[in-house]
Amino acid sequence: MSVSPAIDAAVRAILRDTLGLSEQRAAALADDTPLFGAMPELDSMAVANLLGEMEDRLGFRIEDDEVNGDMLETFGALARFAAAKAQA
Amino acid sequence: MRIEHYGWSGGRETVLRFGPAHGPLLVAVLPLFEEANRTRTFLVRTLRLLAERGVASALPDLPGTGESALPSAAFRPFAAREALEALAGGTGERCYMLGVRSGCLLDGFVLAHGRYHLAPVAGERLVRDLGRVRQAEAGGRERAGERWFMEDRWQEAPGHVRVGGMLLSAEALLDLSLLEPFQQADVPRRVARLATDAAPADVYLQGSPLWRTKEPQDDPVLAAALADDVAAWIAACEG
Numbered sequence: 001m002s003v004s005p006a007i008d009a010a011v012r013a014i015l016r017d018t019l020g021l022s023e024q025r026a027a028a029l030a031d032d033t034p035l036f037g038a039m040p041e042l043d044s045m046a047v048a049n050l051l052g053e054m055e056d057r058l059g060f061r062i063e064d065d066e067v068n069g070d071m072l073e074t075f076g077a078l079a080r081f082a083a084a085k086a087q088a
Numbered sequence: 089m090r091i092e093h094y095g096w097s098g099g100r101e102t103v104l105r106f107g108p109a110h111g112p113l114l115v116a117v118l119p120l121f122e123e124a125n126r127t128r129t130f131l132v133r134t135l136r137l138l139a140e141r142g143v144a145s146a147l148p149d150l151p152g153t154g155e156s157a158l159p160s161a162a163f164r165p166f167a168a169r170e171a172l173e174a175l176a177g178g179t180g181e182r183c184y185m186l187g188v189r190s191g192c193l194l195d196g197f198v199l200a201h202g203r204y205h206l207a208p209v210a211g212e213r214l215v216r217d218l219g220r221v222r223q224a225e226a227g228g229r230e231r232a233g234e235r236w237f238m239e240d241r242w243q244e245a246p247g248h249v250r251v252g253g254m255l256l257s258a259e260a261l262l263d264l265s266l267l268e269p270f271q272q273a274d275v276p277r278r279v280a281r282l283a284t285d286a287a288p289a290d291v292y293l294q295g296s297p298l299w300r301t302k303e304p305q306d307d308p309v310l311a312a313a314l315a316d317d318v319a320a321w322i323a324a325c326e327g
Contacts, residue, residue, distance in 0.1 A: 013284070020301060047224060064220075
């Protein structure tokens with residue numbers, strides 16, 4: 001699944017806004033940047049806010065059984081998840 | 089800013105007043121639960137800016153929320169709506185409502201001349217988000233279903249769940265899950281959303297989703313844009 005520049009930018013902005021990341025940190029997120037378990041701001045509570053904001057901003061609904069460790073493992077995995085949901 | 093009190097059938101609560109003592113009154117309603125803590129500074133800033141624009145406003149504690157004498161477990165949507173009606177009806181002024189997020193679910197009993205809803209959310213969505221938080225607090229291993237709050241495994245005491253540090257009534261969550269923001273064709277309503285929001289709105293404002301941040305934050309640019317739009321909307325409604 002390829003990720004459009006618009007989805008990439010949206011996921012970056014959602015992480016910035018919900019986790020309180022600086023513009024620099026958000027811009028530096030790479031495809032293989034680890035997220036859950038590696039980024040201290042992204043605890044399980046923050047995941048709940050992150051998912052809610054993705055739904056608001058990208059206009060899709062995330063079912064609970066779609067949420068797993070794989071989609072949150074790296075920035076690239078999260079962006080590909082968002083791209084697949086937006087396309088569905 | 090003035091600290092006053094108002095009465096309703098279940099007791100007495102605090103209300104912050106801003107701006108002129110008389111004239112059309114804007115009654116502001118914070119989002120429920122944790123989102124209230126994240127947006128209070130922003131909303132107070134907005135009401136101060138509205139006061140500078142000549143708009144009188146009130147920001148009440150509702151029963152079981154904020155600094156209310158009643159605990160969070162006593163919060164009931166019906167009582168909150170009744171308290172808002174008592175506050176608005178008791179002023180003798182023409183009232184307008186300003187709801188933020190789930191605050192838009194509670195203004196249905198007020199005989200308001202108009203409603204301004206910022207990023208309104210349906211009750212079903214609010215309760216689903218709370219389920220995600222509860223699930224996260226439990227370590228994320230078990231899935232919280234649609235009526236999670238009615239299940240014994242999520243309840244801390246019979247009929248009660250603890251979410252985000254607050255003990256809440258399952259009955260209240262069930263009531264909330266059925267509520268939608270008030271909408272009636274012959275009553276003016278203006279919906280504002282963030283420019284990043286995909287849902288339909290009458291106006292889109294530049295700003296950040298303060299209700300979803302980890303720590304309480306402020307957004308002076310959003311507050312100024314909101315104050316400008318609310319002041320213009322009330323002026324238009326007043327004709």
